[in-house]
Amino acid sequence: MAITVPRPNLNWRERLYLPAIAAGLAITIKHFTNMIFGRTKVTMEYPEEKWDSNLPDHYRGAPALVRDTDGRVRCVACQLCEFICPPRAIKIVPGEISPTDRFAKVEKFPDAFDIDMIRCIYCGMCEEVCPEQAIYLRKDYAITGFTREDMVHHKDKLLEIGGVMHGVVLKWNQRK
Amino acid sequence: MNYVFIGTSLAKIIGLLGFVLGLMNYAVYAERRVSALMQDRLGPNRVGFAGLAQPFADAGKFLLKEQFTPAQVNKFYYFLAPCLAMIPAIITISVVPFGSTLFGVPMVIADINVGILFVFAIASLGVYGIVLAGWSSNSKYPFLGGVRSSSQMISYELSLALAVIPIFMLVGNLRLTNVVQYQIDNGWLIAPFFGDWTNPGKWLLAIPMLISFVVFLIAILAETNRLPFDLPEAEQELAGGYHTEYASMKFGMFFLGEYIAMITGSAIIVTLFFGGWHFPGIPDGSHGWIFGLINIAVFFTKVCALIFLFMWVRWTLPRFRWDQLMRLGWLFFFEIALVNIFIVAIILMFVH
Ligand code: SF4
Ligand code: SF4
Numbered sequence: 266m267a268i269t270v271p272r273p274n275l276n277w278r279e280r281l282y283l284p285a286i287a288a289g290l291a292i293t294i295k296h297f298t299n300m301i302f303g304r305t306k307v308t309m310e311y312p313e314e315k316w317d318s319n320l321p322d323h324y325r326g327a328p329a330l331v332r333d334t335d336g337r338v339r340c341v342a343c344q345l346c347e348f349i350c351p352p353r354a355i356k357i358v359p360g361e362i363s364p365t366d367r368f369a370k371v372e373k374f375p376d377a378f379d380i381d382m383i384r385c386i387y388c389g390m391c392e393e394v395c396p397e398q399a400i401y402l403r404k405d406y407a408i409t410g411f412t413r414e415d416m417v418h419h420k421d422k423l424l425e426i427g428g429v430m431h432g433v434v435l436k437w438n439q440r441k
Numbered sequence: 442m443n444y445v446f447i448g449t450s451l452a453k454i455i456g457l458l459g460f461v462l463g464l465m466n467y468a469v470y471a472e473r474r475v476s477a478l479m480q481d482r483l484g485p486n487r488v489g490f491a492g493l494a495q496p497f498a499d500a501g502k503f504l505l506k507e508q509f510t511p512a513q514v515n516k517f518y519y520f521l522a523p524c525l526a527m528i529p530a531i532i533t534i535s536v537v538p539f540g541s542t543l544f545g546v547p548m549v550i551a552d553i554n555v556g557i558l559f560v561f562a563i564a565s566l567g568v569y570g571i572v573l574a575g576w577s578s579n580s581k582y583p584f585l586g587g588v589r590s591s592s593q594m595i596s597y598e599l600s601l602a603l604a605v606i607p608i609f610m611l612v613g614n615l616r617l618t619n620v621v622q623y624q625i626d627n628g629w630l631i632a633p634f635f636g637d638w639t640n641p642g643k644w645l646l647a648i649p650m651l652i653s654f655v656v657f658l659i660a661i662l663a664e665t666n667r668l669p670f671d672l673p674e675a676e677q678e679l680a681g682g683y684h685t686e687y688a689s690m691k692f693g694m695f696f697l698g699e700y701i702a703m704i705t706g707s708a709i710i711v712t713l714f715f716g717g718w719h720f721p722g723i724p725d726g727s728h729g730w731i732f733g734l735i736n737i738a739v740f741f742t743k744v745c746a747l748i749f750l751f752m753w754v755r756w757t758l759p760r761f762r763w764d765q766l767m768r769l770g771w772l773f774f775f776e777i778a779l780v781n782i783f784i785v786a787i788i789l790m791f792v793h
Contacts, residue, residue: 286757286758289757289758290753290754290757292757293479293753293756293757294479294753296478296479296480296481297475297478297479297753299481300478300479300481301478305481307481307482308481308482308483310483
């Protein structure tokens with residue numbers, strides 16, 4: 266169906282265009298001078314100025330492993346996160362905890378735990394699926410490296426980002 | 442023909458070329474910063490102090506990029522086009538007096554008596570670069586850009602030439618140094634505040650001069666493919682226009698050619714309407730070499746001010762539609778410039 270677009274009838278002053286052009290030039294020069302004299306502040310110059318303190322609580326940054334208050338790596342190498350991770354960024358090699366260990370009844374721990382940060386899409390599925398609440402998405406977002414290998418976070422790095430998590434899961438306590 | 446003449450000419454050519462090329466690079470930088478500031482952005486401010494080394498980084502990037510040549514292009518014209526886009530723009534500046542005298546040497550490379558005709562003749566060759574680029578690329582968007590460019594140039598060249606006729610009726614000479622000399626004696630053409638400023642005839646003449654200036658400015662905008670007349674390279678419509686198929690420094694040549702054309706255009710406007718290197722109260726170079734240098738500085742300051750005006754216009758106005766562009770050129774500016782000639786003629790008849 267053809268639609269006739271109504272064209273406004275301009276009076277002679279509008280049809281001269283010059284007032285409109287002058288008004289436009291005035292607007293742009295106003296923006297220009299405001300920027301020159303620092304009256305407008307829109308851009309945050311990234312590496313010098315950061316927004317880190319304003320990141321919301323639900324911010325999803327780099328996934329990281331956490332230790333509990335006893336210093337044990339919370340992860341029990343159940344590999345659920347490896348299974349659910351949509352881009353398959355996680356690779357886990359489970360290891361066995363020796364029977365003499367204090368946490369012998371946990372049975373398994375991750376011998377190696379790699380997250381390929383080139384693949385990770387920061388979806389948070391791993392955090393959601395983890396039965397041990399051992400993996401969390403932290404607020405780190407500037408993940409850089411010069412090689413592909415640099416971009417793989419190994420267990421040490423993950424634990425370093427993660428730090429210690431207090432409370433929540435206490436089922437592996439000695440008394441239980 | 443003596444050696445002093447050859448030596449000074451060579452020195453002037455090298456000096457001016459170097460300076461204009463430098464100015465061009467910084468015009469690109471300025472364009473990016475000015476556009477950014479007008480849009481509340483910051484623009485390139487990282488390379489060097491406040492981004493001032495950005496042009497060198499850009500040049501390095503352009504030179505190091507792969508010289509990619511599409512398979513089906515007409516090789517000869519494809520390589521010729523970038524040169525043709527840049528060279529005419531550089532050549533035209535040779536007749537513009539960019540200063541008074543320095544150590545007794547007049548600061549103009551070629552003080553020829555056809556002055557402005559030479560400018561028009563050479564500047565209109567610039568369109569060949571664009572048309573050849575569009576045609577030899579063997580691709581439809583560049584082709585459309587080239588076709589648009591040729592029709593646009595032809596339309597606006599008319600008003601360009603007609604707009605300056607009043608000046609030469611007034612000055613009585615085509616030599617650009619004489620135009621400047623006239624303005625030194627009688628006041629700048631669009632602002633005759635000095636000389637015998639009580640003469641009402643001069644003020645009467647300033648009105649058609651202003652009309653001339655506006656028409657000439659707009660025609661120069663069209664000639665240099667600047668917004669609002671950048672139809673040959675309309676990014677949103679033509680995927681970049683005539684230089685779509687060009688890469689690395691060949692693209693860079695088109696890009697820089699546009700800026701050189703802008704500098705030359707500004708230089709000509711300054712010479713014709715703003716008194717060239719003259720500034721009231723500052724004597725010319727015969728009073729000492731320091732004044733010669735100041736004259737040159739005044740000239741390029743005016744040029745830079747006009748370049749800023751070009752940028753300001755570019756980042757304010759939207760692009761014209763094709764038919765609007767043609768109607769504007771043929772039905773308005775052409776007629777205005779034509780009528781303007783008669784107005785000046787009548788005024789001159791009664792005043793002189
Ligand atoms: S955040 Fe998503 S993509 Fe990244 S490791 Fe966890 S599950 Fe995989
Ligand atoms: S889901 Fe949790 S406990 Fe299981 S392997 Fe992943 S991080 Fe470890």
